[in-house]
Amino acid sequence: MLTVSHFRTPTVNASNRPKSFALSPGDMTQKAGVILAGALEVFTTYGYTAASMDRIAAGAGVSKSTLYSYFHDKERLFVSLIQWLTQNTNQIIFGLRTDLDPETPPDQVLRQMANAVLAEFSANQSLLTLMRLMIGESERFPDLAKTFVRTVQKPLLDHLALYFASQPQFKSLDPAVSARIFAGSLVHYLIIQNILHGRDIVPLDPDRMIDGLIYTIMAAGQSSLEA
Amino acid sequence: MLTVSHFRTPTVNASNRPKSFALSPGDMTQKAGVILAGALEVFTTYGYTAASMDRIAAGAGVSKSTLYSYFHDKERLFVSLIQWLTQNTNQIIFGLRTDLDPETPPDQVLRQMANAVLAEFSANQSLLTLMRLMIGESERFPDLAKTFVRTVQKPLLDHLALYFASQPQFKSLDPAVSARIFAGSLVHYLIIQNILHGRDIVPLDPDRMIDGLIYTIMAAGQSSLEA
């Protein structure tokens, strides 16, 4: 269970040293959300180091005092932000996971998933931002990167692998590898097109990408090729 | 043709304003290479902003004066470094591209390629570093990201697509999409395992990954599934 730690209530108590709490996201103050939203934009634009706390405060429309009353320091603000995004991402992903209904044909399920992923990632910029920040700062925050893998990537891959394993059509395929191929192709596509700004350089229609991917997996599953 | 621009000769002329040249990599002084190698390590460890010019100078074993005599400023040093890495990467990739011999069976060719990619990226840390830096700084240096796509990703994808198109075994597959699936699966695998430190969290043997990937593409190619 992920909790947003390094978060402190704005209660400036007598000692002027407010203590911090590990709060579940529901407990988070409205102001904290405003700060995180502003921080996201600034971190997105400048990266971790170049994003100054002054700019974050300005971006969030909050005084620096308030900023520091909610978050102890820059590093823990960043960690809280990533955890916040991670939770949002998780909710989104688990929201769009088409309940692996064994009735509907697998190609429809897969297409539905792929469509949802590409649509969601294209519409919701913060998901790609999370990916980019995580990769970019993975050396400075290795533990955070592992948390990201554990709470976002692993459940998704496990879910996919479970689905591939459950369908007899794919019994000749390695479920774990198929999950990697499915997710990896889409993630790589998103990285090239949206993060590295390669849309005009290596253009590829998302529908064409999805069609080809679905066809490849379906065809491989139904093949009687010997290993 | 890629040239290492933003590079200036160490000639500190009278006006103390040495002019810069666009030099082909062969013209690059030995010292410039030393500086770039040191810069790579520091940028890798600290990221762009947190890598100070003092640390870079120290890491390269060079005085700061010399540093600035070869590179106008930090930004152009970084651009030169990326271009330098891009060229190295290109040479490596084009070096390991198994000359698309139509004689050898496709599965062997693909396996050879996948093996070479994974082996090379695991052994040569700087390739992954390049990937990580490019993604992490893609908002600060969008043009650099495009250059990366144009000079590294696009040739690789084109090369793969051409190969898929040339082999009758894959005539039922979309060559461009197959190239994306092939490269994307491997890149995503490398990102998860090596960049995001997910080896222990979502373990997957590289050979198993390659086997599954090759099988999937081969089986899909030989399938007679109707679209």
Added chain:
DNA sequence: CAATCATACTAAACCGTCCAGTATTGTCAA
């Protein structure tokens, strides 16, 4: 004599702290 080194310097930015003052909100007595 060109290249390099070592060092010191400037001007600016940064983080985190601190504080005087201002809204906002609630409590409680009259």
Added chain:
DNA sequence: TTGACAATACTGGACGGTTTAGTATGATTG
């Protein structure tokens, strides 16, 4: 219900100490 008061949240600005990019100066080396 109203008015006084207290607690809390927040602002805005200033500050110390540190770090940064980039420049300048003079010594050293081959």
